[in-house]
Amino acid sequence: MTDPIARDTVVDALVNRLRTEILGGLYPPGSYLPPERELAAGYQVTRTSLKHALVRLAQAGLLETRHGVGTRVRDYERLGGPELLPMLVRVAGPDWAAEIFDARREIGALVAAQAAARASLGHRAHLSDALTALRSAADPQQGEAEIHRLIAAATGNRVYSLLVNSLLNAYLEVGDLFRHVFTDAETTADRIEPLVRAIADGDPAQAHEEAVRYLDRTRDLMIGALK
Numbered sequence: 001m002t003d004p005i006a007r008d009t010v011v012d013a014l015v016n017r018l019r020t021e022i023l024g025g026l027y028p029p030g031s032y033l034p035p036e037r038e039l040a041a042g043y044q045v046t047r048t049s050l051k052h053a054l055v056r057l058a059q060a061g062l063l064e065t066r067h068g069v070g071t072r073v074r075d076y077e078r079l080g081g082p083e084l085l086p087m088l089v090r091v092a093g094p095d096w097a098a099e100i101f102d103a104r105r106e107i108g109a110l111v112a113a114q115a116a117a118r119a120s121l122g123h124r125a126h127l128s129d130a131l132t133a134l135r136s137a138a139d140p141q142q143g144e145a146e147i148h149r150l151i152a153a154a155t156g157n158r159v160y161s162l163l164v165n166s167l168l169n170a171y172l173e174v175g176d177l178f179r180h181v182f183t184d185a186e187t188t189a190d191r192i193e194p195l196v197r198a199i200a201d202g203d204p205a206q207a208h209e210e211a212v213r214y215l216d217r218t219r220d221l222m223i224g225a226l227k
Helices: 010-023 036-043 047-059 082-092 094-118 121-134 140-154 158-172 175-182 185-200 204-226
Strands: 063-066 070-073
Touching: 010 047, 010 082, 036 047, 047 063, 082 094, 082 158, 094 140, 094 158, 094 185, 094 204, 121 140, 121 185, 140 158, 140 175, 140 185, 158 175, 175 204, 185 204
Parallel strands: none
Antiparallel strands: 063 070
């Protein structure tokens, strides 16, 4: 008998439960979920609540429903997109986090070099202002994330911005685990300042080098927090 779901946040709780069970391997890719009537009875929820939860998981790329056949778990590693990353970090653990940080390093260094080559005077001014604001930010973690968004915007390539947003969303989903890395605003700003300065100077090679150095350092700090 499956444990019943609390009724105050039934759809949200059901989405979280099913997501955890799917990503945890109870329902592996390619398998079908039990019939809706059976699932609803097991979780002690209405079929309407269950349908809402299944729709949300389908929108997230985890499920697909075929009329008259049933609801199947998608092969999300092969077919899924970056929108899955936050839930994979939350549920599937540090292995996914490590891979996300590897991608963050490679993409972040490329984006930084492109930003140094393409940034307008306005972009450079916004980056400088964001660095100044970071030094007194109430939430340095969010202030640091905003600088990454500005760096991506400075490339003039909207796809880079979407990729950076996906990577940020992936680890900010579990940002509470890393918050101690960004506790001190001055320290956070000092770490990222060489990268911002290299972009402001219009030096792509230096920006790439500083990005690798910065992203490696913060990756080690954040991965350490997961161990």
